[in-house]
Every structure is written in C-alpha cells, then in structure tokens.
Amino acid sequence: MTATLNPHGPLKGKVALVTGASRGIGAAIAARLAMEGARVAVSARTAEPGESRLPGTLGEVVNRLRTAGGEAVLIKADLARADERESLVARTQSLLGEIDILINNAAITYFMPVAEFTEKRFKLMMEVQVYAPFHLAQLVLPGMRARRMGWIVNISSPAGIDPKPPYTARGRGGTVYGMCKAALERFSTGLASEVFEDGIAVNAVSPGLVDTPGVAVHGLINDQTRDRVQPIEYIAEAVYRLASGDPAVLTGRIAYAEPLLKELGLEPSPLI
Numbered sequence: 001m002t003a004t005l006n007p008h009g010p011l012k013g014k015v016a017l018v019t020g021a022s023r024g025i026g027a028a029i030a031a032r033l034a035m036e037g038a039r040v041a042v043s044a045r046t047a048e049p050g051e052s053r054l055p056g057t058l059g060e061v062v063n064r065l066r067t068a069g070g071e072a073v074l075i076k077a078d079l080a081r082a083d084e085r086e087s088l089v090a091r092t093q094s095l096l097g098e099i100d101i102l103i104n105n106a107a108i109t110y111f112m113p114v115a116e117f118t119e120k121r122f123k124l125m126m127e128v129q130v131y132a133p134f135h136l137a138q139l140v141l142p143g144m145r146a147r148r149m150g151w152i153v154n155i156s157s158p159a160g161i162d163p164k165p166p167y168t169a170r171g172r173g174g175t176v177y178g179m180c181k182a183a184l185e186r187f188s189t190g191l192a193s194e195v196f197e198d199g200i201a202v203n204a205v206s207p208g209l210v211d212t213p214g215v216a217v218h219g220l221i222n223d224q225t226r227d228r229v230q231p232i233e234y235i236a237e238a239v240y241r242l243a244s245g246d247p248a249v250l251t252g253r254i255a256y257a258e259p260l261l262k263e264l265g266l267e268p269s270p271l272i
Contacts, residue, residue: 003270005068009036010244015096017089019079019136020106022046023056025155025207025235029103030061031271032236033243034070041092041099044106047076068272071096079106079132080124089139098143101243104133104184105155111173122176129180134187137202141195150200151243154188155235156254157181157206185254192252201247206256207235233268234258241266 016033020026021042034040042061046052049059058074065072073095077088092099108128110121133154144150159174160181185204192202207230238257241264242250253260261268 003272012037014038014100016101017041018103022058026105027061028232028236032240034065039071039096043075043077099140102152130183145198148199152202154204156204201251203242203253237268
C-alpha cells in the first residue's frame with residue numbers, strides 16, 4: 001500500500017496542533033493527520049539542524065508534509081514556559097485558524113531513582129508532561145466549546161501502570177515518568193467527563209515501545225524488550241482515529257494503540 005495525502009479527507013478544514021513533533025511519534029502523528037486533510041501546526045524546541053543532539057527537526061517535518069501536498073507550519077516553542085504555550089496557541093490560530101485538534105505529545109524525561117532525583121528535573125518533567133497539556137487544553141477549550149466540537153489526545157505510556165510484585169531492577173528509575181503519565185491519564189478521563197456535553201472528545205493513547213530517537217537515547221530497546229517494539233504507524237493511526245471519531249462514543253479512553261485498532265477493525269496506514 002502506498003502512502004497518499006487526501007486534501008479532501010475527513011479532516012479537511014480542521015486545524016491540528018501537534019506538540020513534540022520534530023521527530024518520532026509526534027512527526028508520525030502530524031503526517032497521519034495531514035494525510036486526511038488537516039492543516040497542521042507542528043511544535044517543538046528543535047526547529048533547525050544543530051539545535052538538538054537527536055536527529056529530526058520541525059523544518060524537516062514541514063517540508064515532508066508540504067512535499068506530499070499538505071498544509072503545515074512550524075512554531076518553535078519551549079513548553080516549560082507558560083508564555084510560550086500561550087504564544088503557540090495564539091500563533092497557530094493566527095496562521096491556520098481555530099484549533100480543532102490538540103495532540104499533547106511533547107515530553108522531557110529523566111530516568112533515575114527517586115533518591116537521586118533533583119528538584120529541578122522533577123519540576124521540569126511535571127511542567128512539560130503534566131501542566132503543559134493541562135494549560136494547552138485550557139487555552140483551546142473556549143474555541144472548541146464555542147463551536148461545540150473538538151478533539152484532545154494526550155500521549156501516555158504503559159509506565160503509568162502501577163508496578164506489581166515481584167519487584168525487580170527492571171524499570172528502576174522510571175517512577176517520576178510513571179507519575180507523569182498516570183497524572184496525564186487521570187486528567188484525560190476527568191476532562192472528558194467535564195466537556196462531554198460540549199461535543200469535545202478527550203482521550204489518552206499509549207503507544208507501547210516504539211523505536212524513536214528518544215527511546216534510543218535512553219537505551220530502552222534491548223534484548224529483553226526488542227520483541228515488544230511496535231511500528232510507529234500503529235500509534236499514528238490510533239491517534240488519528242481518536243482525533244476524528246464521534247465524541248459521543250470515542251471519549252474518556254485510555255487506549256493502547258494496537259488493541260484499539262483491533263477493536264475498531266482497522267489496520268494502520270503507511271505514512272507519507
């Protein structure tokens with residue numbers, strides 16, 4: 001199957017904002033939404049080469065989408081800062097229009113035991129992974145409520161599930177990361193209940209283990225985990241489906257990408 005972009009797809013006329021979109025999962029989600037006609041704003045801290053030690057930039061993502069025939073803009077933003085979150089939403093609205101779809105994917109992650117975790121790193125992780133999605137949702141909700149339509153998808157992780165005995169060294173250092181994802185999931189279901197009558201869907205998607213630059217830098221793929229690696233197309237497809245489904249039916253879900261697609265009877269599409 002060849003990947004194609006349909007400018008008259010189900011998301012034609014919709015504006016999507018995807019954070020953490022310079023590479024990996026965020027870039028894949030942006031591509032999948034653009035494939036169905038969405039006008040996409042991609043945001044991250046890395047806009048141009050040399051701004052990160054990891055491969056991938058917003059500029060490259062925008063070029064990829066535009067080359068395929070999509071409409072996309074890049075907006076560099078540090079989501080640890082409230083003023084840049086506010087500017088991100090305002091600029092997206094100015095360049096593309098009111099935001100219909102918000103994908104909270106951005107993250108900054110440190111893996112270390114609780115006894116060694118510094119206050120600075122703890123606060124930074126909570127700011128980017130928990131409060132930034134909360135704040136961005138606050139910023140887009142007035143417009144969504146006015147139109148009685150909107151979709152918010154938060155990217156979670158199996159790390160949000162409580163560890164169970166017997167305890168081993170596996171996963172040590174992931175407590176704070178798990179705290180962030182557990183909080184994000186509870187936020188997702190709580191907000192879903194608050195805005196259900198406004199026609200707004202709020203969901204969380206857990207991608208499982210995906211081979212991305214961020215995963216590689218933390219060494220999360222090894223001989224013990226390699227058999228659990230999931231193609232990135234699964235998470236992109238799951239997010240698209242939750243960002244376009246009927247808010248009266250598909251909301252308040254903590255969904256795992258592959259099981260969700262099986263439930264809906266879908267296969268992931270190749271990406272542009």
